[in-house]
Amino acid sequence: MNLSCLELKHFRNYNNLIINFSPGMNIFFGQNAQGKTNLLEAVSLLCLGRSFRTRKDSELIQWGSEAAFVRGTFVDNGLEDVIEIGIGEGQKKFKQNGHEVKGTALFSQVPVVSFAPDDLQLIKGGPQLRRDFLDLYLAQLDPAYRVTYYKFYKILQQRNRFLKEVRLVNRELEVWNEQFIDAGLKVICSRIQLIEKIKPYIKAAHEQISLNREALNLDYLSFGSHIIREPDDKKLRELFQNELARVSREEFERKLTLVGPQRDDLRITIGDQIDIRNYGSQGQQRTAALALKLGMIDILKDVREMPPLLLLDDVMSEFDNDRKQALLSLLLSSSQTFLTSTGRSDFPIEASVNTVFYQVIKGAVIHES
């Protein structure tokens, strides 16, 4: 499945744009703040139903306008699939081939993997980023996970609201606990299963790009720092109950749920179980971050039986020439790709049927021939 045409109206700094894409590589270059990332953001919106860089949809609407409109025409074996998204203040509507659909319906259509310079934060940053990473790819691998997570999230919000409203320790919390544990365990078990499934893909990707051929390993950390590898419902339920009992008093004091998948983490180690977040060199961390993403491309290809669209935002300048060539040849041989860069010279390749260059200047896109 390829994105063949994109139309934007009042989206970010694009007033009115229609642009056709190559099924191969689409390269956007131009100075800073011209609208390169905004274009990739529009593509992510069409694939995921949400932006890859903000949760606030209203930011997407062009300043001074009331609504933004995005239309994408996807092509698969000659068949067209038109996705339309309208974003107004506080609301977002989706259409597929003219019929209104839910955002979740889009999510499972076209997988997408994006790369950005701050991917390094996946390794160095806080647990929230790693949870978001897991959740995003889990939902792309298994659309049912979105529903599982959403159910859990609703209960978490209600439980937190309850903790905020009551003044004293209150037995009624136990009523919430049962539902909370049920929903939370589903999230935890899905995440563990995903990690076990993606491990070999990420290991293989890491072996290919790491200079020392170090082994990369992933583990799910739950309830503080228990490493959990098996989705054993009974054991986990007991652990969950014990942990909730342990922090109960503190939860009432802090008026916040302190245990559950909303606080879990992904531990990334290399070689002999060295925690790469604290002890890895910058180079090792960069390589691991890239391996996480490359591994996701491979597993999405296998599971979804469709190569994901790739979005690479400003990452070319970070690579030395050898790695750049290796990455470009990988991209040329795989899926439809959208890349941005400030310099045309970051791409030591020629334009061709499959490689198209565009210059981006102040919300206008000029096709280079």
Ligand SMILES: Nc1ncnc2c1ncn2[C@@H]1O[C@H](COP(=O)(O)OP(=O)(O)O)[C@@H](O)[C@H]1O
């Ligand atoms: N909602 C918006 N309305 C109008 N312009 C916006 C909006 N959001 C961002 N911009 C503008 O978009 C430009 C940044 O676009 P971006 O795609 O991030 O640039 P770059 O080419 O550096 O990737 C800036 O000029 C910014 O002011």
Ligand SMILES: [Mg+2]
């Ligand atoms: Mg940018």
